[in-house]
Amino acid sequence: MSLFRLFVPASFAGFALLFTVNIWDLGFRSTVFPYVAIILILILSTVVFVKEVIAIRKHRQAEPAQYFSEIPKTPEPEPGTSLKDVFLSTYLQPSITLAMLVGYVYAIPLAGFYVVTFVFLVAVSLVIGISWRQLPLVMIVMGLTTVFSYYGFTHLLQIHLP
Amino acid sequence: MDGIIQGFELLLHTEPLIFLFVGLVIGFIVGALPGFDSANAAALLLPFSIALNTESALILMATVFIGSQVAGAIPAILLNVPGTAGAAATALDGYPMKMQGKGTLAIGIGRAASTMGGLFGGLVVLGLVGPFSAIALTFQSPETFLVALFGLLVIGSVSGADPLKGVLVGFVGVLISVMAASVETAVPRMTFGFPELYGEVPFVPAVVGLFGVAQMLIFVSEGRTMLKKDKTSEGERGKRNLLQAAIATLRRDVREAIEGMKIALASPFNMLRSAMIGVGIGFIPGVGTSVANFVSYGEARRSAKDPDSFGKGNPDGVIAAESCDNAAACGTLVPTLTLGIPGSSTAAIMLAALYLHGVQPGPRVMVTHEAEAYSVLIAVVIAGLLLLPMSIILSAPLIWISRVPDRYLVPGVLMICMVGSFALRNSVFDMGIMVIFGFVGFVMRMNHYPVIPMVLGLILGPIAEANFMRSLQLSHNSPVIFVESWTSRFLVFLVLLLIFWNIRNAYRARKAKQRSKASDGQSPDQENQQA
Numbered sequence: 300m301s302l303f304r305l306f307v308p309a310s311f312a313g314f315a316l317l318f319t320v321n322i323w324d325l326g327f328r329s330t331v332f333p334y335v336a337i338i339l340i341l342i343l344s345t346v347v348f349v350k351e352v353i354a355i356r357k358h359r360q361a362e363p364a365q366y367f368s369e370i371p372k373t374p375e376p377e378p379g380t381s382l383k384d385v386f387l388s389t390y391l392q393p394s395i396t397l398a399m400l401v402g403y404v405y406a407i408p409l410a411g412f413y414v415v416t417f418v419f420l421v422a423v424s425l426v427i428g429i430s431w432r433q434l435p436l437v438m439i440v441m442g443l444t445t446v447f448s449y450y451g452f453t454h455l456l457q458i459h460l461p
Numbered sequence: 462m463d464g465i466i467q468g469f470e471l472l473l474h475t476e477p478l479i480f481l482f483v484g485l486v487i488g489f490i491v492g493a494l495p496g497f498d499s500a501n502a503a504a505l506l507l508p509f510s511i512a513l514n515t516e517s518a519l520i521l522m523a524t525v526f527i528g529s530q531v532a533g534a535i536p537a538i539l540l541n542v543p544g545t546a547g548a549a550a551t552a553l554d555g556y557p558m559k560m561q562g563k564g565t566l567a568i569g570i571g572r573a574a575s576t577m578g579g580l581f582g583g584l585v586v587l588g589l590v591g592p593f594s595a596i597a598l599t600f601q602s603p604e605t606f607l608v609a610l611f612g613l614l615v616i617g618s619v620s621g622a623d624p625l626k627g628v629l630v631g632f633v634g635v636l637i638s639v640m641a642a643s644v645e646t647a648v649p650r651m652t653f654g655f656p657e658l659y660g661e662v663p664f665v666p667a668v669v670g671l672f673g674v675a676q677m678l679i680f681v682s683e684g685r686t687m688l689k690k691d692k693t694s695e696g697e698r699g700k701r702n703l704l705q706a707a708i709a710t711l712r713r714d715v716r717e718a719i720e721g722m723k724i725a726l727a728s729p730f731n732m733l734r735s736a737m738i739g740v741g742i743g744f745i746p747g748v749g750t751s752v753a754n755f756v757s758y759g760e761a762r763r764s765a766k767d768p769d770s771f772g773k774g775n776p777d778g779v780i781a782a783e784s785c786d787n788a789a790a791c792g793t794l795v796p797t798l799t800l801g802i803p804g805s806s807t808a809a810i811m812l813a814a815l816y817l818h819g820v821q822p823g824p825r826v827m828v829t830h831e832a833e834a835y836s837v838l839i840a841v842v843i844a845g846l847l848l849l850p851m852s853i854i855l856s857a858p859l860i861w862i863s864r865v866p867d868r869y870l871v872p873g874v875l876m877i878c879m880v881g882s883f884a885l886r887n888s889v890f891d892m893g894i895m896v897i898f899g900f901v902g903f904v905m906r907m908n909h910y911p912v913i914p915m916v917l918g919l920i921l922g923p924i925a926e927a928n929f930m931r932s933l934q935l936s937h938n939s940p941v942i943f944v945e946s947w948t949s950r951f952l953v954f955l956v957l958l959l960i961f962w963n964i965r966n967a968y969r970a971r972k973a974k975q976r977s978k979a980s981d982g983q984s985p986d987q988e989n990q991q992a
Contacts, residue, residue: 307908311633318636321651329643329650331933332926336636343629350625393678393903400674400896403879407889416879420872426681437868444873 304351312344395426464827465587468835472843477517481840484521485847488528489855492548493536499529500806500913504672505874507665507813508881515818516833520840522814523794526807527579527844530787531852534571538564538779548786550758554771554778561774565713569721570776571783572852574732577725578784579845581736582743582791587838590827593799597824602935603943605823606928607952609921612802614959616809617914624963627914630905634918635925637662644923645930657890666882666895667919668813671912673878674899677871679906715853722849725780731761732784739785743792743805753792757785787848791841798826798834801924806913812920822920 315337322330403419424437471477491502503522510518533548538555551571558567600608613635617627640651641661652658725732735757742753761781762771771778793805801822803809812822820830827834882895902912936942944950 304908307905307910308629311629314633315636318640318651325648325650326646328645328930329648332929333636333639333650335929336632336639336922339632340629340636343625343632347623347625347629390682390907393682396678396681397896397900397903400875400879400899401893404889404892404896407892416876420876423872423875424868437872440869440873444876 304355305348308344308348308351312341312348315340315344392426396423399423399426464591464831464835465839467832468837468839471516471832471836472520472839476514477520477836477840480513480517480521481524481844482847484524485528485844485851486855487521488525488530489532489852491525492529492532492534499526500810501672501676502529503807503810503814504668505877505881507668507810507817510814511665511817515815515820515830516836518814518818519811519833519837522807522811523837523841524844526790526805527787527841527848528851530579530790531572531575531783531848532855533786534575534779534783535568538567538571548754548782550754550782551779551786553758553782554773554775555782557772557774558776558779563774565717566720566724567774567776567779569717569719570724570779571721572849573722573725574735574780574783575787575852576845576849577732578736578739579787579791579848580842581733581784582740582788583838583842583845585740585788586791586795587835587842590795590798590834590838593795594824594827597799597827599948600824601946602928602931603949604946604952606925606932607943607949607956608800608802608823609925609928611952611956611959612800613914613917613921613925614956615802616917617911618959618963623909624967626909627911630910630912631914631918634915635922636918637667637915638919638922639926641923644927655890657886657888661923662919663886663888663891663894664813664816664919666891667898668810668916669878669882670895670898670900671902671916672810673874674895675902675906675912677874677878678899678903680871682903682907724776725784728777728780731777731780735761735781735785736788739788739790740792743789744795753785753789754782757781787845791845794838794841797822798837799824801826801921803913803917806916809913809916809920813916816920821924823924 318333319337322333399419399422403415406415406418409415421434421438424434472481487502487506488499491499502525506521506525510521513521530548534551534555537548537552538559555564555567555571558564613631614628617629617631618624638661640658642649642652642659649659657663738757738760739753742756758771758778758781761777762768765771765775765777767775790805793803793808794811796802797808797811801812801824803812815822815826820826878895878899879892882891883889902915905912905915932942933940942949944953
């Protein structure tokens with residue numbers, strides 16, 4: 300969990316470096332502004348990264364109970380709960396939802412908008428923990444949302460869905 | 462004055478008036494949903510707004526913002542969970558009032574104070590936007606670049622707990638915004654061969670992802686636990702049939718609103734002072750309504766005869782928080798329309814709506830689209846007048862909406878996000894962009910990085926680049942042009958002052974932390990007083 304805090308500044312710096320590699324051989328007028336932004340991002344992300352490393356080291360030296368109390372928005376773990384469990388309890392469900400979103404985007408051209416949307420929404424509903432008994436009501440709400448979106452886009456905005 | 466008349470004429474058409482009402486209703490619904498704020502709703506409405514006129518799109522966004530500020534007080538008072546960030550201070554006295562059996566009275570007071578604050582704020586903003594824009598119009602390319610830079614720094618500094626993270630996110634937004642063909646040379650930069658990126662990163666899917674998808678992923682991850690807190694009134698409602706319950710609720714709400722209005726009007730000084738604080742703080746870009754709310758609440762408490770009663774159900778606390786809340790929402794429109802620097806997250810989405818309608822945000826908006834800008838401000842004043850009756854009519858459904866479970870909300874909002882992102886260009890590629898930004902927004906928010914600076918970076922990036930390059934062209938690549946005029950020197954001074962202020966605050970926070978560590982042996986009461 301704690302090491303994950305380094306992921307954001309590291310990935311921002313990585314993005315800036317990737318951008319640098321991509322525009323390396325372009326002319327001055329095309330790249331002067333991106334380079335200014337890249338330099339600032341590299342400086343700031345390095346400072347944030349170092350600050351996070353220092354904070355993690357301090358937390359690790361402190362009592363584990365105090366460490367957990369200083370992580371906001373995370374429920375206090377049961378005694379004996381590992382960091383891996385805390386991480387999974389926070390990120391597992393959203394990761395599955397996100398993976399389904401990606402799959403949904405790829406599946407649309409294969410199976411069509413409505414079929415894939417229906418399957419996707421049922422899957423999301425199950426991931427967020429509804430029971431099979433609640434599913435019909437959720438489906439009614441989803442159906443109404445779909446109908447609203449369909450009429451909103453095709454009739455009001457004259458946009459045609461695939 | 463001509464602008465105001467033209468704006469009024471523009472507003473008198475059917476479409477803007479319809480979307481004024483629609484925006485208020487959506488705002489009420491969004492405000493009543495804990496954890497889902499007006500910026501999220503505005504982001505979801507962004508694809509729909511493209512089909513509207515510029516003024517209707519802006520009116521829709523502005524009234525969503527105003528409506529949500531009023532309705533945000535309902536869950537704050539009933540569940541002790543603010544529906545919006547701006548309603549956080551309302552809960553301090555509203556919830557204790559509810560626990561004393563005065564919940565509906567507190568809502569009535571909140572509605573009345575919010576209405577008066579919104580009306581006051583709207584009128585002040587209408588009067589001040591002209592002089593502000595006259596100053597902003599003197600800006601040339603170097604000044605416009607510096608204003609964009611200042612906006613990015615100020616939003617980055619105040620939108621999160623750590624200014625460094627905010628500014629970093631802002632510059633990442635700028636870098637993402639230049640993932641397109643160069644405006645100078647038309648050479649593609651970091652487009653990975655995707656022709657869809659040659660224009661620029663599609664803005665609507667990015668914003669929908671950062672706000673809508675990320676928020677839903679957070680709901681999935683954490684659950685809106687606040688919904689489990691209060692179910693006391695459900696059994697009471699369940700005993701009667703729906704129509705009887707609705708009529709009874711309406712009667713009670715009218716009675717409580719009148720009573721609340723009387724109590725609010727009995728404290729005119731508190732209400733006026735709070736509204737003035739709200740408008741004043743709303744002018745400061747990026748500070749937002751939540752800060753104004755607490756400043757106003759603190760001021761009311763400081764100047765009260767019995768400050769100890771605050772936090773225990775004092776109606777003056779609700780009046781101060783609510784009248785300031787809506788006035789601040791109006792105040793945020795001034796920097797948004799005159800400088801192109803959003804005063805709040807919803808105002809940032811309003812800038813995005815301007816951008817999508819082919820209007821470049823910045824000082825020239827008040828010249829090229831003066832009538833549209835004034836029509837928005839007049840709509841805000843009219844919305845201020847409509848807040849009270851509409852909030853009474855929608856009261857019963859709003860209380861029900863504040864308890865909508867995640868199992869209906871999450872898939873429904875995801876559905877709107879997906880269709881909205883697709884609809885802009887009929888492109889599945891845009892849905893992919895939405896998913897990527899949804900993931901980025903989720904990870905950022907889970908690690909306490911603010912999202913607003915990234916949106917602002919996406920908006921201001923191309924403006925900053927164009928003006929930066931134009932300035933260099935004019936000065937034959939000499940950076941001295943950025944300190945040539947007195948205005949640009951002043952703006953450079955402001956930028957440096959902001960950097961200095963951030964460093965000073967960080968140093969002070971560090972010192973305070975060290976002091977609190979040193980005083981670990983003190984009693985908890987002493988520590989609380991220090992805090």
